[in-house]
Each structure stands twice: as structure tokens, then as C-alpha cells.
Amino acid sequence: MSTVTNTLNSWTKQYIGGEWQEGNSQNSYTNKNPFDQSSLVSIKLASIKDIDASYKEAQQAQIHWQQSNPSERADMMKKAAEVVESMREEIVSVLISETGSSVIKANVEVDLAIADIQEFANIPFKMNSEIRSSVIPDKENRVYRFPVGVVGVISPFNFPFYLSMRAIAPALAAGNGVVAKPDLQTYISGGLIIAKVFEKVGLPKGLFNVVVVDIAEIGDTFVEHPIPQVISFTGSTAVGRRIGGLCGKHLKRAALELGGNNVMIVLDDADVNQAASAAVFGKFLHQGQICMSLNRIIVHRNIYNEFVQVFKEKTAMLKAGNPANPEVFIGPLINEGQVNKIKSLVDQSIEQGANCILKGKIEGTFVEPIILTDVTNDMAVAKNELFGPVAAILPVDSEEEAIRIANESDCGLSGAVFTGDVEHGVNVALQVHTGMIHVNDQSVNCEPNIPFGGEKSSGLGRYGGEWSLDEFTTTRWVSVQKVPRPFPF
Missing domain, CATH: 3.40.605.10 (Aldehyde Dehydrogenase; Chain A, domain 1)
Incomplete structure (x- = not known):
């Protein structure tokens, strides 16, 4: 380096x-x-x-x-x-x-x-x-x-x-x-x-x-x-x-x-390509070291496999390296202690049954993107705020299950809902216990004239x-x- x-x-x-x-x-x-x-x-x-x-x-x-x-x-x-x-x-x-x-x-x-x-x-x-x-x-x-x-x-x-x-x-x-x-x-x-x-x-x-x-x-x-x-x-x-x-x-x-344990709910009528693009940005901006970063991506099983494939393809395009290079999107984590914490959470979740479909190289303070699928809400990567470039994708069979899983967290900072029906998306968003949530957008949003803050922990x-x-x-x-x-x- x-x-x-x-x-x-x-x-x-x-x-x-x-x-x-x-x-x-x-x-x-x-x-x-x-x-x-x-x-x-x-x-x-x-x-x-x-x-x-x-x-x-x-x-x-x-x-x-x-x-x-x-x-x-x-x-x-x-x-x-x-x-x-x-x-x-x-x-x-x-x-x-x-x-x-x-x-x-x-x-x-x-x-x-x-x-x-x-x-x-x-x-x-x-x-x-x-x-x-x-x-x-x-x-x-x-x-x-x-x-x-x-x-x-x-x-x-x-x-x-x-x-x-x-x-x-x-x-x-x-x-x-x-x-x-x-x-x-x-x-x-x-x-x-x-x-x-x-x-x-x-x-x-x-x-x-x-x-x-x-x-x-x-x-x-x-x-x-x-x-x-x-x-x-x-x-x-x-x-x-x-x-x-x-x-x-x-x-x-x-x-x-x-802290946050932010969710993106992707309903079965969502534009998969757009949802995947938003999820990549909301997950990997600043290596996921943002309180609003996506922590859990909850996807309806009807489009789960398609979403996972598109998300993986888009993630693989991200350039990692020296952050001074304008082409680089993935830089280092703040210290090696944070790297060790991320590695531990990933290893625990794999032992708990998560499937690792993309495991980037870990070296020094660098963690390249990692994608875990078939994640459940009781796994380490779903229960803890990651603060690193690890995507946890959870399959669900219904909208009701997605909302329940989203709310099974002590945190409530930000979130997102993707759907082909905007007003229905708002209805879903209002059922998620969080201070901020965005329909057909990702979770990392700030505007100067809007109330920014969270619920619960x-x-x-x-x-x-x-x-x-x-x-x-x-x-x-x-x-x-x-x-x-x-x-x-």
C-alpha cells in the first residue's frame, strides 16, 4: 500500500x-x-x-x-x-x-x-x-x-x-x-x-x-x-x-x-435493479461506518434469488483501495479493532447457518465487501450494528413477516421500503418503529430542515x-x- x-x-x-x-x-x-x-x-x-x-x-x-x-x-x-x-x-x-x-x-x-x-x-x-x-x-x-x-x-x-x-x-x-x-x-x-x-x-x-x-x-x-x-x-x-x-x-x-440496526424492506412488487442499486449505496458508503447504514436487507422470497444475484453483481463492481483515489468507493475501517469485531460477527453468523456468497479479502484495516444470505434475525450480523462492509440479506414470505422482523430490534434510527406502489410503501413505512424511513430510497439520508433522530435505543x-x-x-x-x-x- x-x-x-x-x-x-x-x-x-x-x-x-x-x-x-x-x-x-x-x-x-x-x-x-x-x-x-x-x-x-x-x-x-x-x-x-x-x-x-x-x-x-x-x-x-x-x-x-x-x-x-x-x-x-x-x-x-x-x-x-x-x-x-x-x-x-x-x-x-x-x-x-x-x-x-x-x-x-x-x-x-x-x-x-x-x-x-x-x-x-x-x-x-x-x-x-x-x-x-x-x-x-x-x-x-x-x-x-x-x-x-x-x-x-x-x-x-x-x-x-x-x-x-x-x-x-x-x-x-x-x-x-x-x-x-x-x-x-x-x-x-x-x-x-x-x-x-x-x-x-x-x-x-x-x-x-x-x-x-x-x-x-x-x-x-x-x-x-x-x-x-x-x-x-x-x-x-x-x-x-x-x-x-x-x-x-x-x-x-x-x-x-x-446506533442503528437499519432495515431495507424489499417487497415483491419492487423494481429489483433499482432496489439493489440503492441497497449497495446504503450498505457500502464509507464502508458501512454510518449510523444510518443498512444493517439488514429484508427481501420477499418471490424475488429473493433475483435480488441477491443483482446485488452481488453490483457489489463486485465496487473498487476498494486508497481512498485518495477518486475511483475508490471502499476504503479502510477506522482501526483494526473494528476489523476484528466485523470478522467475529461474520464468523459467528456463518456458524449459525448464514451462507457467504461473497467474502472479500481482509487485510490490516481493510475489509472488502462481504455478502451473507439466508440470514435470520437471531444471527450475530442481524442482532448487532455492523459498522462495516457486510451485507446481511434476510428472506421473508410476507409483508407482515418483514415488518415483524424489522421491529424485532432495540434500535430504530433509519430504514427503507422498496415497492411498486408508493402509497402502500408509506403504509408499510409507518408500521416500522423508527425515527426516519424512506420509500424507494436507501437509508442514508440527511436534509437540513428535517427532524433527524431515532426511537428506542x-x-x-x-x-x-x-x-x-x-x-x-x-x-x-x-x-x-x-x-x-x-x-x-
């Missing part, structure tokens, strides 16, 4: 109080390229002291930011979108080197971030007060919307730039201060490069901070610190449960977008449009008694 050129050795500082500074930890971390394991850059980590300083900086700066003109905050968001576009080449390069993203996926991630920032430029104008009637004579009820104060944002490794920005931008636009803690493996694309974006647009110093930390050193400090009133977390269900529990303990709000709350406004603001009731009210004493 050829080595990707390292252009990231300038990312060695934390961003605290509007200044680039060295972390106070005694420990350092070396970021590695998942494609060839070459060292990208080393950074001295932040400490608990740095987390405390970041939250205090955000709290102090937020006081003035909350009082700023809505137009100022909106203009800042619009400029941020322009800066991201101007930095596209650099951001894409970082995503390729740091996360193993393909050129296609990296550009999609930048596009999504720009669209979200542009949408969130509307948030400052939605911080409205309203007047409501009262049952008490001559009383006026006023309801005001305020920023919560300071928001802590914890983001994952898979879509780090977008999933960080998805929480950071609306929180800032609503008048909050923000401290971000990106995944250690993707601390540049998930945090520091976003700090550079907002530094370029002239965001007030201290309002946005990024700490690159090791959880083994800081423990739960980032969540338990008394200043942040909302913790936004995107990641695994297991970690989300812990964060949700800590937030409950300290009476903070938690916005949680967690896939999370709490929604991101996008006015739903993000709800996550990062609070309301206050102020009543005004205009005429003296009679009291019995």
Missing part, C-alpha cells in the same frame, strides 16, 4: 479561549492514517484543567453573544458556510487522510455541513417571544425563548466534520457558547478544523473551544462539569446510555443520536431545522398582571 502524503503536521494545539495553545496533559496522542497506518501528527492532550478553562471561557463569552443582534449571529453562520466552501479541498484532504473517507464521501460530508450551516443561519430569527391568553382577568402571559448557556458537544469518528458541525452551528446560532470534544481518532476533522472555520469568520474569542482529550485520563469530567446545561452526543448506544445517565444524575439535558431528541432550536434553547414564562388582582386576604 502506498503512503498518503502527510500535510497535517500543523494541527498540534488545542483551541481554548480563542487561542491555539498546548494542552496541559502529560500525555500525547499520535493520529494515524487508517489506510496505511502512517503517523499524521502528534498532539499534547488537554487535561481536566483545560476542560474547566474551556467551559469557563465559553460561559463568559456567551453572556455578550446572547445579547448580540440576531442579524450578527445569522451573518456569522452565512460566512461560516462560505468559509467551509472555500476550505473544501483542505477539509476533504483531512477527511481522506484522517478517517479513510473516499473522495465521494468526503465531499458529501462537506456538502451536508454547508447545507446545515445555511439552514441554521435562520435560527437567530426564530428566537421569538409570544403572548398567550390567561384564565385570570387582565393577565398577559409572555413566553420567551433563551439559549441554554453552554453546550458540550461530543462527536464520533465516522462523519466527524458534519456530525460535529450539526450540533455546534445551531448551538452557536441560538446564542450559546460551545465546547467540543471530538473523537480522538479524528480530532482534526471533528474539532480543530471547525475551530479554524469559526476563527476565520471572526467568532468572538472564547465562545467556541475544542479540547482533544483521552477519556482514560479525564473520565466523565466533560459531561459532569457544572457549566454545560446540554450535552450533545453522537455515537454508540452503550456510551449514549452512560452519558444519558450522567446527564440525568446532574439534571442536564441530553441530545443523543445513537437509537437516541433522544432531534437535530435539524427548528428541532435543533428546541434542543439548544429553553423557554421562560413571564406573566404580567395589568390590573390589581383581588386576593382573599
Whole structure:
């Protein structure tokens, strides 16, 4: 494997109080390229002291930011979108080197971030007060919307730039201060490069901070610190449960977008070729390392064999290799631990009776596409979120069976239904217990003005449009008694 050129050795500082500074930890971390394991850059980590300083900086700066003109905050968001576009080449390069993203996926991630920032430029104008009637004579009820104060944002490794920005931008636009803690493996694309974006647009110093930390050193400090009133977390269900529990303990709000076990239901009147194309995209984009990736493909037995054949042919066309090559669609997984987990789930499922009709090569952090057929819902690949390029295809004898199997999961994030009858597809979609589902499309969909989030163990709350406004603001009731009210004493 050829080595990707390292252009990231300038990312060695934390961003605290509007200044680039060295972390106070005694420990350092070396970021590695998942494609060839070459060292990208080393950074001295932040400490608990740095987390405390970041939250205090955000709290102090937020006081003035909350009082700023809505137009100022909106203009800042619009400029941020322009800066991201101007930095596209650099951001894409970082995503390729740091996360193993393909050129296609990296550009999609930048596009999504720009669209979200542009949408969130509307948030400052939605911080409205309203007047409501009262049952008490001559009383006026006023309801005001305020920023919560300071928001802590914890983001994952898979879509780090977008999933960080998805929480950071609306929180800032609503008048909050923000401290971000990106995944250690993707601390540049998930945090520091976003700090550079907002530094370029002239965001007030201290309002946005990024700490690159090791959880083994800081423990739960980032969540338990008394200043942040909302913790936004995107990641695994297991970690989300812990964060949700800590937030409950300290009476903070938690916005949680967690894991998925997403299904595509292919009914017997579906266009097989179109369904297979969509399934390949929804399964293998970014090697399946997306919370919305298809985990179970449920196909009616009347078209099962045909679908499997077409799906296999399309999958075999995918090019794997160096993600810096624009023709490559399948790049590396984030680390070898994830590879070992995938291999274990595949081996268990084969032992349980799954038929492996395509088994790509596994080498280092690379897993080429794997297709398992005759999968049942009790097999390892169906019960667990895969987060890798493994397609599990389940046969069913009826629509009712497909819906039942789809709902036999503790998760409910995204999904898809393919059918020749769109309205019937909607009826089926409404019976699947999930936060998002798409008729005649695949499961990986994001739009800036639509509520994004899951049900059950896939999370709490929604991101996008006015739903993000709800996550990062609070309301206050102020009543005004205009005429003296009679009291019995």
C-alpha cells in the first residue's frame, strides 16, 4: 500500500479561549492514517484543567453573544458556510487522510455541513417571544425563548466534520457558547478544523473551544462539569446510555443520536435493479461506518434469488483501495479493532447457518465487501450494528413477516421500503418503529430542515431545522398582571 502524503503536521494545539495553545496533559496522542497506518501528527492532550478553562471561557463569552443582534449571529453562520466552501479541498484532504473517507464521501460530508450551516443561519430569527391568553382577568402571559448557556458537544469518528458541525452551528446560532470534544481518532476533522472555520469568520474569542482529550485520563469530567446545561452526543448506544445517565444524575439535558440496526424492506412488487442499486449505496458508503447504514436487507422470497444475484453483481463492481483515489468507493475501517469485531460477527453468523456468497479479502484495516444470505434475525450480523462492509440479506414470505422482523430490534434510527406502489410503501413505512424511513430510497439520508433522530435505543431528541432550536434553547414564562388582582386576604 502506498503512503498518503502527510500535510497535517500543523494541527498540534488545542483551541481554548480563542487561542491555539498546548494542552496541559502529560500525555500525547499520535493520529494515524487508517489506510496505511502512517503517523499524521502528534498532539499534547488537554487535561481536566483545560476542560474547566474551556467551559469557563465559553460561559463568559456567551453572556455578550446572547445579547448580540440576531442579524450578527445569522451573518456569522452565512460566512461560516462560505468559509467551509472555500476550505473544501483542505477539509476533504483531512477527511481522506484522517478517517479513510473516499473522495465521494468526503465531499458529501462537506456538502451536508454547508447545507446545515445555511439552514441554521435562520435560527437567530426564530428566537421569538409570544403572548398567550390567561384564565385570570387582565393577565398577559409572555413566553420567551433563551439559549441554554453552554453546550458540550461530543462527536464520533465516522462523519466527524458534519456530525460535529450539526450540533455546534445551531448551538452557536441560538446564542450559546460551545465546547467540543471530538473523537480522538479524528480530532482534526471533528474539532480543530471547525475551530479554524469559526476563527476565520471572526467568532468572538472564547465562545467556541475544542479540547482533544483521552477519556482514560479525564473520565466523565466533560459531561459532569457544572457549566454545560446540554450535552450533545453522537455515537454508540452503550456510551449514549452512560452519558444519558450522567446527564440525568446532574439534571442536564441530553441530545443523543445513537446506533442503528437499519432495515431495507424489499417487497415483491419492487423494481429489483433499482432496489439493489440503492441497497449497495446504503450498505457500502464509507464502508458501512454510518449510523444510518443498512444493517439488514429484508427481501420477499418471490424475488429473493433475483435480488441477491443483482446485488452481488453490483457489489463486485465496487473498487476498494486508497481512498485518495477518486475511483475508490471502499476504503479502510477506522482501526483494526473494528476489523476484528466485523470478522467475529461474520464468523459467528456463518456458524449459525448464514451462507457467504461473497467474502472479500481482509487485510490490516481493510475489509472488502462481504455478502451473507439466508440470514435470520437471531444471527450475530442481524442482532448487532455492523459498522462495516457486510451485507446481511434476510428472506421473508410476507409483508407482515418483514415488518415483524424489522421491529424485532432495540434500535430504530433509519430504514427503507422498496415497492411498486408508493402509497402502500408509506403504509408499510409507518408500521416500522423508527425515527426516519424512506420509500424507494436507501437509508442514508440527511436534509437540513428535517427532524433527524431515532426511537428506542437509537437516541433522544432531534437535530435539524427548528428541532435543533428546541434542543439548544429553553423557554421562560413571564406573566404580567395589568390590573390589581383581588386576593382573599
